[in-house]
Amino acid sequence: MRKVGRVNVFSHLLPGGTLSTLERNPDDYDALYNWALVLQESADNVSLDSTSPSKDDLLEEACKKYDEATRLCPTLNDAFYNWAIAISDRAKMRGRTKEAEELWKQATENYEKAVQLNWNSPQALNNWGLALQELSAIVPAREKQTIVRTAISKFRAAIQLQFDFHRAIYNLGTVLYGLAEDTLRTGGTPSAKDVNPNELYSQSAIYIAAAHALKPNYSVYSSALRLVRSMLPLPYLKVGYLTAPQAGKSIAPHSDWKRSEFVLNHEGLQQISKADQKQVRRSLSGRPSDVSNSDKKAIKVEVPDIVSVSACADLTLPPGAGLCIDTIRGPLFLVADSWESLDGWLDAIRLVYTIYARGKSEVLAGIVTS
Incomplete structure (x- = not known):
């Protein structure tokens, strides 16, 4: 039977009845988890220069309790999540040292376990990305970009769960x-x-x-x-290329699809006709110019009309990274130049819609047009 470690030092921080519970059943992972939480909360209230016990001592002990709890119950996702936070707090105290690097690696491993056990956690994904970002600042240069790219994927996944x-x-x-x-x-x-x-x-x-x-x-x-x-790309939020069918023809032979320029702002997504491209170029060079959309056949999607935005794969689309904008008037299918480009378009359109849905379109309009 395992013994509860360092009871004489930290037992005064135990929640009421926890010590007797652990004495009767040292394998009570809920009691260990609750003890770890109290230790972690106590560390938050201790100044960095405190010595009895120090902030780091409390966090280290909390980590030990999380370790014990998760060994007993490997599916305790909240314990992995809070354990990762405790490890991260210890890493922050050590600057850009080898010890900090090891702690950040441990934190990322625990965030990964927390997400594996509960994939629907944008906060865990966000924290995972932050830990990776901190780690990228310490590791050798040859490893940095791979870690940064992974951090980007975690932040993006968090946004996709909560726009x-x-x-x-x-x-x-x-x-x-x-x-x-x-x-x-x-x-x-x-x-x-x-x-x-x-x-x-x-x-x-x-x-x-x-x-x-x-x-x-x-x-x-x-x-x-x-x-x-x-x-x-003022006065727009995003400017780039998408391959599109003729306006009003969601299903068309691949030969009828054309790669053309699109602009996105607080009002919506708009295809730029050849006649309007010079106006876009002037606006991007610092000379204000509104796109008139003189070509009545050009594609235009207004933000209030959007129902959903998603990636799609369909044989009716030309080869590439498919994008579906479902609107109140029906779906619009487009194809991005690459999967990297698709991620950018998906995020930008979703963010513009989310800003609209939260009643903040005027703030975005002020950013791109003022």
């Missing part, structure tokens, strides 16, 4: 900005398949602008927006 999760939206913007800085500093992209720094800066600005639109009173978001706003 208005502004913290994950902002965090995705910051990690993309950091990736752009690193890519620029190392002399550009190593291969043709990678996104160039300017595109990464633009993507970063989209997420930071969206986070600010959802929470305009958050000073951190406001400050970040001032840094990146000029990186947006």
Whole structure:
């Protein structure tokens, strides 16, 4: 039978009745988990210069209790999640050291277990991404980009579970900005398949602008927006290429589909006709110009008409990364240039709709048009 460790030092922090419960049944994982929570909460209330016990001592002991609890019950996802937070707090105290690197790796492993046990947890995914982002700042340069790309995927997954999760939206913007800085500093992209720094800066600005639109009173978001706003393709939120059928013809021979330019702002997604492309170029060069959509056959989707946005794969579409925008007038199918490009379009359109649904379209309009 296992004994409860260090009872004489930390037993005063046990919830009422927990010690007697553990004495009767040392394998009571709920009691161990509750003890770990109390230790962790106590650490939050201890100053960094406290010595009896120190913040790190309390967190270390909490980690031991989480370890014991999860050994007894490997499906205790909340324990893995809170354990990862405790490990992260210990890592933050150690700066960019080898010890911190090992702790951040442990934290990411526990977040992974928490998500495996409960995939529907945007907060766990967001925290996992943050831990990876911290780890990427410590590891050797050859490992950094792989870890950063993984962090991006976690933030994106969190947003896909909760479209208005502004913290994950902002965090995705910051990690993309950091990736752009690193890519620029190392002399550009190593291969043709990678996104160039300017595109990464633009993507970063989209997420930071969206986070600010959802929470305009958050000073951190406001400050970040001032840094990146000029990186947006103003007066639009996003400009890029999609392959599309003729307007009004969702099913058409592949030969009838054409790659053309689209713009997205607070009002919706709009295809740019050849006649309007010069106006777009003028607006992107700093000279204000509205797209008139002079070609009446051009595709236009207004934000209030959107029902859902999703990736799709269908033999009726040309080869590539399919995109379906379901509207009150029926579905619109488009094809992005790549799967990387598709992710950007999916997120941008969903964010614009979410901002509209939360009644914040005017804030977004002020960002792109003022």
